[in-house]
Amino acid sequence: MNYKEALNFAESGLYGHFEQEEYMKKILILFENPQKNLKIIHIAGTNGKGTTGFYLSHLLESHGYKTGHFSSPHISDYRERIKINNKRIEKDAFIKACEEVKSKEEDISKCGRWPTYFEMSLLIAIIAFRENIDYLILETGIGGREDATNQVGNTVLSVITTIGLDHTQMLGKSLEEIAFHKAGIIKERTPAVSFVHNKNVDDVLKKEADVKNSPLYFVDPHENMEVEKGHAVLCYRDQKIRIKSLGLQQGYNANLAIKAYELLIGDLPRDFSILEKAVFEGRMEILNTAPLFIIDGAHNEEGITLLSENLKQIPYDKLILILGTMSDKEINNFSDIVDLSSVLILTKLEYERAQKPEKILKDYHADSEIYYEDSLEKAVDTALGKGGKNDLILCTGSLYLIGAVRDYIKKD
Incomplete structure (x- = not known):
């Protein structure tokens, strides 16, 4: 397989929305659960998933942790979906993962249908990450509760960003209905962190956390933040961190990423300087x-x-x-x-x-x-x-x- 052939295979997934019925679990079993040794940070939300994951990945990397990041969609290059330490995986590694999936083409077809475009990219990513990383940041596609990523397991932290009206035909026409879907990524006895929303939305998240016996932490997006000529400036450990990208939401998402880091590692980052250099493609x-x-x-x-x-x-x-x-x-x-x-x-x-x-x-x-x-x-x-x-x-x-x-x- 050359790179073009691998890319064509990766993009062979079906378009559309299909009932899950534990489909992703069945597929992963075919590959002996390549995610079984991964520590997964699961992120859901209407907006901000990519940027929050991006900042968290940079913070973890700058403190010595090798971090994988699965996101969608890509902007220019398919491999943007599959990054290790904020770099697209090498073409050789991508080809190798695609070849492994293709080797079980017949077995996959026996699972009831061929994977969707999103499921295929998720499977290739997990295989590529299998033995290479300390943490995997895994972004949902749509919603959370019924999303393919919610069948992967091994979650050590759930992160919920903003909750707004999008994909209403699938997730519901109210914020509370959409929050119910996002809250589905909260796992049993596993910490979760979310932005503060309105009371009704936060109550939906709290109810899910209570049912799962999981500690839930809330982050005020405006906390520790000033604005300077369109740039967010965060204040931590007597440091002022000027986020390089324009936009208030970059500061909000960085705040959430910092709290996620603290919950994972047990302390605030020692060094925030990476946030002054990192720029997330396509967001302001x-x-x-x-x-x-x-x-x-x-x-x-x-x-x-x-x-x-x-x-x-x-x-x-x-x-x-x-x-x-x-x-x-x-x-x-x-x-x-x-x-x-x-x-x-x-x-x-x-x-x-x-x-x-x-x-x-x-x-x-x-x-x-x-x-x-x-x-x-x-x-x-x-x-x-x-x-x-x-x-x-x-x-x-x-x-x-x-x-x-x-x-x-x-x-x-």
Whole structure:
């Protein structure tokens, strides 16, 4: 198997949502439970899973712990899903894991169906991590209680980030229903930590923890935090830690990661300096400075609200917005950001589910100067042509879009 063949095999998973019925457990048994010696930190939440896991992984690595991180989706490279010490696994290791899965292709098919795209990536990751790490940070796909990751076991800490309205057709239309699904990752007699939410949501989490006899800790996202020119500044051990990435939520997620580290290791980190250097791709990431060009993967109501708040902390003359969405996303979710823009550039992603540029606004009236571009390259070029050195170009609406834009900008 060469790398291209391995990648094609990894991407052979089914698309769609299927009933679990302990499917992932059956698959893992075929491989003699490769997760059996792993210590797993399980993370669920509407937003912030990736960034919280990213900061926690960096803190653990900087204190001598070898850490695996499984996340989804990827932005540019499939191997972003499978990292060891914050680096994509080597192509040879990826090929080896894919070959092992393929060797049991016939046995897998006898389990009732072929794995989904997400299940396949999870299986490959666990096999790749099997003997290489001290901790595995494992992010859920959707929800938690019925997610494939919840059948892996070996959890030493459960982490719950934000809870907002997303995937409502599967998780429910209220925050309490969604919280019930997220709370499902709390394991018997195993510590859990979560952001503070509203009382009703927190009560759902507390009830689950009580049933499981598990200690549950809450983190106030604003605690120990100041804001300086759009950057969160955390205060721990008489140190001031300026988070390198822009955005208030980066500070919130770093706070949660620090508490998770403390629960795992038994003390606060000795050194926080890694948080001043680490930048998580695609989350308030700066690609250019004059004009300031930021990409952010906000694609649901809660993420867009946070993005709107972040924009208020950044000085700029005018906002040039590049927006591309999937067909199942409501333009009203983006209205606050659209209303801030002087120039609005609507574009299309190279995906079947992508919304056509001319249909993104639907009936929404925008006062911006509007351009419709049928490719992201044209959208970026138009934005750069319109942007002065004190302007802000923001690209958002989909992780797929920002990944493609990131590749285009970095290539140049």
